[in-house]
Amino acid sequence: MTDTLQAGPRPRLNRARVLEAAVALADEIGIESLSMRRLAQELRVVPMALYKHVANKEELLDGMVDVIVGEIDPPAADADWKSGVRSRILSARHTLQRHPWARRAIETRTAMTPRVLDYMDSFIGVFLAGGLSLDLTHHAMHALGGRMWGFTQELFEDPAAPAPAVTDAERGEMLRQAAQRYPNVVAIATSVTHDEGSVVGHGCDDQFEFEFALDLLLDGFERLHVRDWTSRGAKAAR
Amino acid sequence: MTDTLQAGPRPRLNRARVLEAAVALADEIGIESLSMRRLAQELRVVPMALYKHVANKEELLDGMVDVIVGEIDPPAADADWKSGVRSRILSARHTLQRHPWARRAIETRTAMTPRVLDYMDSFIGVFLAGGLSLDLTHHAMHALGGRMWGFTQELFEDPAAPAPAVTDAERGEMLRQAAQRYPNVVAIATSVTHDEGSVVGHGCDDQFEFEFALDLLLDGFERLHVRDWTSRGAKAAR
DNA sequence: TCGATAGGAGTACAGTGTACGCCTCGTGGT
DNA sequence: ACCACGAGGCGTACACTGTACTCCTATCGA
Numbered sequence: 360m361t362d363t364l365q366a367g368p369r370p371r372l373n374r375a376r377v378l379e380a381a382v383a384l385a386d387e388i389g390i391e392s393l394s395m396r397r398l399a400q401e402l403r404v405v406p407m408a409l410y411k412h413v414a415n416k417e418e419l420l421d422g423m424v425d426v427i428v429g430e431i432d433p434p435a436a437d438a439d440w441k442s443g444v445r446s447r448i449l450s451a452r453h454t455l456q457r458h459p460w461a462r463r464a465i466e467t468r469t470a471m472t473p474r475v476l477d478y479m480d481s482f483i484g485v486f487l488a489g490g491l492s493l494d495l496t497h498h499a500m501h502a503l504g505g506r507m508w509g510f511t512q513e514l515f516e517d518p519a520a521p522a523p524a525v526t527d528a529e530r531g532e533m534l535r536q537a538a539q540r541y542p543n544v545v546a547i548a549t550s551v552t553h554d555e556g557s558v559v560g561h562g563c564d565d566q567f568e569f570e571f572a573l574d575l576l577l578d579g580f581e582r583l584h585v586r587d588w589t590s591r592g593a594k595a596a597r
Numbered sequence: 598m599t600d601t602l603q604a605g606p607r608p609r610l611n612r613a614r615v616l617e618a619a620v621a622l623a624d625e626i627g628i629e630s631l632s633m634r635r636l637a638q639e640l641r642v643v644p645m646a647l648y649k650h651v652a653n654k655e656e657l658l659d660g661m662v663d664v665i666v667g668e669i670d671p672p673a674a675d676a677d678w679k680s681g682v683r684s685r686i687l688s689a690r691h692t693l694q695r696h697p698w699a700r701r702a703i704e705t706r707t708a709m710t711p712r713v714l715d716y717m718d719s720f721i722g723v724f725l726a727g728g729l730s731l732d733l734t735h736h737a738m739h740a741l742g743g744r745m746w747g748f749t750q751e752l753f754e755d756p757a758a759p760a761p762a763v764t765d766a767e768r769g770e771m772l773r774q775a776a777q778r779y780p781n782v783v784a785i786a787t788s789v790t791h792d793e794g795s796v797v798g799h800g801c802d803d804q805f806e807f808e809f810a811l812d813l814l815l816d817g818f819e820r821l822h823v824r825d826w827t828s829r830g831a832k833a834a835r
Numbered sequence: 836t837c838g839a840t841a842g843g844a845g846t847a848c849a850g851t852g853t854a855c856g857c858c859t860c861g862t863g864g865t
Numbered sequence: 866a867c868c869a870c871g872a873g874g875c876g877t878a879c880a881c882t883g884t885a886c887t888c889c890t891a892t893c894g895a
Contacts, residue, residue, distance in 0.1 A: 372873075394851065407853075408874045416852065441815055448811060466704060491822050499818045503811075572814070573686060573741075577679055579813035580737045584729055610842075633883065645884075646843045654883065 369403055374412045377402070378422040382458065385423065390460035395419075420464055425472040427461050430454050434481050440489020447482065448503070476541045483543035493550040500547070502572035607641055612650045615640070616660045620696065623661065628698035633657075658702055663710040665699050668692050672719055678727020685720065686741070714779045721781035731788040738785070740810035 370376070377398075384401050385393045395416060399406040413419045432450045437443035455461050479500075486496040538545045608614075615636075622639050623631045633654060637644040651657045670688045675681035693699050717738075724734040776783045 395853080396851075405875050407855095407876080410853070411873055441819060445811065445815060449808070452807065463705065467701065489822075490826070491818070492825060495818065495821055495825065499814075502814055502818075569690065570687070573683065575814055575817035576737075576740055576810070577683060579817060580729070580733065580740075581679060583733055587730060587733065588728070632881080634881085643844050645845080645886095648884070649842055 372402065372404060372408060372412060374422070377409060377412045377419070378426050381419055381423050382426050385460050386458055390464060421468055421470040421472060424461065424465050424468050425474045427454065427458050428472070428474045428478055430457075431478060434485055437485075440485050440491065443485045443489070444482070447485065473540075476544060480541040480543045483547060487543060487546075493547060497547050497550070498568065498571050501568040502575060504572070610640065610642060610646060610650060612660070615647060615650050615657070616664050619657055619661050620664050623698050624696055628702060659706055659708045659710060662699065662703050662706050663712045665692065665696050666710070666712045666716055668695075669716060672723055675723075678723050678729065681723045681727070682720075685723065711778075714782060718779040718781045721785060725781060725784075731785060735785050735788070736806065736809050739806040740813060742810070 380402050381393065381398055384398055388397070395409055396406045398419075399409055402409075409419075413422065431454045432447075434443060434447045437446060455465075483496055483500065486499060487493070491499070534545070618640050619631065619636055622636055626635070633647055634644045636657075637647055640647075647657075651660065669692045670685075672681060672685045675684060693703075721734055721738065724737060725731070729737070772783070
């Protein structure tokens with residue numbers, strides 16, 4: 360009876376409620392004003408209560424991007440890979456634009472949460488289903504970089520492998536599980552490492568990937584340029 | 598004589614020295630550990646002394662990116678625009694890689710410092726000197742986005758014009774001065790706004806620019822894909 | 836020689852993330 | 866029906882952040 364006197368019975372906290380409230384609050388007051396204290400106040404709870412559901416603020420932010428990545432529409436069953444990729448990216452962009460802070464948050468976060476891996480896996484799947492080679496798909500993912508997210512960033516870029524001390528057996532088990540959930544991601548990763556060394560995570564030349572995307576764009580500019588130039592010339596000639 | 602007992606006479610502070618020290622310190626301990634107090638300690642000075650040369654931490658960070666942008670090599674007098682742009686971008690990337698924190702710092706900063714404008718202006722100049730139209734150059738700048746900086750970001754994206762209260766006369770004067778220092782930037786900006794509305798800063802469709810760059814990449818993938826496919830077919834046929 | 840002044844020193848305050856200990860319920864085993 | 870237990874919320878405390886405000890002092894032009 361006592362708590363009915365309050366503005367509401369305040370249902371018990373849980374991780375999902377914390378994360379959703381954080382997302383909503385960030386939408387409202389901006390990510391830079393989002394503090395643990397402010398969030399706690401919003402949930403009508405003492406600040407330290409949050410730490411029962413979130414290890415620290417870093418993990419809170421990780422969880423927040425996880426939530427919004429989960430909001431991205433699943434890939435529509437498009438006719439060809441190109442329009443499939445295109446519509447997915449634009450859908451991601453649309454989702455991200457609803458949360459202005461999300462772009463910056465994703466950039467600073469490097470955690471590979473399950474939903475992020477899901478997203479990437481289905482993304483890669485569209486390419487592979489379209490018949491593109493593992494290699495080309497790999498480069499394409501790099502070139503798209505953050506455009507996958509509806510904006511731009513350099514993905515995979517920090518090879519500071521989290522690699523938390525695990526035995527080889529555990530590592531093998533994790534890999535098998537990952538291969539089940541994220542078959543495409545694993546396919547790309549392993550195909551890359553086969554070429555070069557044996558260390559997972561390396562064997563992917565950052566500089567090459569950068570120049571690959573750069574030259575794709577430059578070639579595109581050039582094509583548009585000469586087309587423009589010739590059409591102008593044709594117009595002048597007739 | 599008293600100060601000769603110290604590790605050094607400690608030359609007087611000035612803005613440049615503060616900025617340089619900040620850059621060096623960020624290189625050493627990381628941007629997230631760089632605090633005003635830590636920086637002051639490094640300069641053997643009381644924290645508040647810094648505020649005589651920098652309005653606040655925000656401005657300190659602005660100054661830091663200004664410093665590193667200034668480190669980028671000037672554009673080499675290349676034969677064609679394409680290799681000119683290419684080498685400039687790779688040079689920028691090289692510079693940025695020497696300061697791991699710079700990438701993230703530039704992303705969060707939106708201030709258009711003189712050196713940034715200088716950089717962009719000379720960049721645009723390479724395109725225009727190569728004969729590209731104002732329009733294509735404009736789109737190209739967008740498409741390259743942060744790749745101009747040796748990484749990736751969405752530039753121009755926040756049209757929240759700083760527009761600090763100025764009279765029309767002042768505004769006109771500023772524009773004339775800007776046109777002298779940054780002729781190419783102004784050329785692009787004005788050519789865009791001519792098309793659509795009269796408000797400076799708008800008239801540049803974000804969505805269009807995004808899809809422009811996206812389609813450039815997708816077309817590139819497709820070309821590589823069919824080339825791969827046909828060569829594979831040819832090999833199988835012979 | 837003198838006084839204006841730029842620049843450094845000192846103190847103080849609000850706000851941040853979070854470590855640690857306590858207390859209070861709802862719940863499951865006996 | 867009891868009771869212990871543990872999840873989850875509370876309170877306090879600490880180190881650290883940016884920076885506002887006041888005072889002091891060394892420097893330099895007249």
